[in-house]
Amino acid sequence: MSEKKHFETRAIELTDTSISNANPVSTPIYLSSTYKRNEDGSYTNDLIYSRHNNPNRDQLEKAAADLENGTFGFAFSSGMAAISAVLQTLKNGDHLLIPDDVYYAVRKLLADVCSGWGIEFDFVDMTNIEAVKNAVKPNTALIWMESPSNPLLKITDIQAVVEICKIQGCLSCVDNTWATPVLQNPLNFEVDIVMHSSSKYFGGHSDVIGGILVTNKESLSEKLKAIQSLSGAVQAPFDSWLINRGIKTMALRVERQSSNAFLLAKFLEKHPKVHTVLYPGLESHPQHHIALKQYNGIHYGGMISVLIDGGASEAISVSNKLELFTTATSLGGVESLIEHRKSVEGPDSHTPENLLRISVGIEHIEDLINDWKQALE
Numbered sequence: 001m002s003e004k005k006h007f008e009t010r011a012i013e014l015t016d017t018s019i020s021n022a023n024p025v026s027t028p029i030y031l032s033s034t035y036k037r038n039e040d041g042s043y044t045n046d047l048i049y050s051r052h053n054n055p056n057r058d059q060l061e062k063a064a065a066d067l068e069n070g071t072f073g074f075a076f077s078s079g080m081a082a083i084s085a086v087l088q089t090l091k092n093g094d095h096l097l098i099p100d101d102v103y104y105a106v107r108k109l110l111a112d113v114c115s116g117w118g119i120e121f122d123f124v125d126m127t128n129i130e131a132v133k134n135a136v137k138p139n140t141a142l143i144w145m146e147s148p149s150n151p152l153l154k155i156t157d158i159q160a161v162v163e164i165c166k167i168q169g170c171l172s173c174v175d176n177t178w179a180t181p182v183l184q185n186p187l188n189f190e191v192d193i194v195m196h197s198s199s200k201y202f203g204g205h206s207d208v209i210g211g212i213l214v215t216n217k218e219s220l221s222e223k224l225k226a227i228q229s230l231s232g233a234v235q236a237p238f239d240s241w242l243i244n245r246g247i248k249t250m251a252l253r254v255e256r257q258s259s260n261a262f263l264l265a266k267f268l269e270k271h272p273k274v275h276t277v278l279y280p281g282l283e284s285h286p287q288h289h290i291a292l293k294q295y296n297g298i299h300y301g302g303m304i305s306v307l308i309d310g311g312a313s314e315a316i317s318v319s320n321k322l323e324l325f326t327t328a329t330s331l332g333g334v335e336s337l338i339e340h341r342k343s344v345e346g347p348d349s350h351t352p353e354n355l356l357r358i359s360v361g362i363e364h365i366e367d368l369i370n371d372w373k374q375a376l377e
């Protein structure tokens with residue numbers, strides 16, 4: 001074909017080749033759903049079809065695995081999709097243990113969606129190791145941990161629970177969303193799977209939803225890869241790109257959020273209108289001694305829960321008076337958020353009605369404390 005091709009053909013050909021001779025500093029976004037086979041039928045970098053693999057998702061999965069001291073990473077379209085993938089490793093007749101104050105959507109997922117699958121579950125106070133031991137049944141196949149927990153900030157002794165899992169020969173999984181891989185690495189305690197809602201601190205700017213699983217176990221990784229690629233709840237290229245960008249500044253953000261949270265928790269703890277402050281960095285926290293040995297360093301995260309003197313209306317009124325803390329669900333972003341948790345969790349929630357959950361942002365701490373001063377006046 002030496003003649004100039006027709007308009008329609010040129011419109012396709014001129015726009016579908018990759019741009020060569022570019023050395024971008026920021027990673028390009030690979031929106032391609034499919035990838036060209038080599039002449040021998042093989043694929044470059046196992047890139048076949050973007051449900052199976054995608055360069056932006058691969059980059060995110062490798063980074064997340066490495067930052068969690070793991071080998072195999074999997075990125076999903078939400079934290080709940082990542083949790084569902086773990087549940088899909090179970091079989092009919094299996095039993096699992098979950099924390100009594102587990103993230104409320106996990107409780108709902110098990111009750112409303114998985115109830116017909118023959119999976120049994122029991123709630124247990126994961127901070128009470130004897131209670132965990134006693135709750136294990138012959139068919140217990142998974143112990144789910146969330147440390148710190150949402151919204152009570154209970155700290156589970158991960159190592160102690162992993163010992164129980166080893167004796168039972170069952171899987172262990174930690175939802176590490178609130179601690180972030182900057183502050184806590186559960187794989188160091190030989191947990192099987194670490195899970196994150198990357199909608200929170202990984203993304204860090206309240207503009208993307210995602211989930212991550214990391215493991216060191218090869219056979220488990222093959223199972224998770226099959227579930228991810230065949231169930232198909234994969235992280236999209238642009239969303240992977242946003243989370244990769246978030247990862248670059250995660251340590252800086254989490255450090256500032258943690259130091260702000262510690263100072264705000266100290267301030268609130270002394271305030272006469274505050275009944276209780278739940279923050280693992282405070283000596284008054286019931287599992288502070290476990291936090292001390294389990295966290296990597298001197299920081300304890302950006303999440304605080306406070307019980308305001310009074311009931312639901314007093315708590316909601318305080319949250320409405322705050323100017324720098326937006327009343328919204330979610331957490332982990334650069335902006336401070338606050339939420340009356342019971343209102344979100346609905347009628348079967350066990351959360352105290354005077355509890356406000358605070359996600360501390362990276363604003364200046366003096367302004368944040370002054371805002372609380374005026375709101376509590």
Ligand SMILES: *Cc1c(COP(=O)(O)O)cnc(C)c1O
Nearest residue numbers: 078079080103150177197199210
């Ligand atoms: C937000 C959150 C989840 C759920 O993640 P999504 O990305 O919203 O699906 C799970 N666990 C914890 C601790 C969370 O904070």
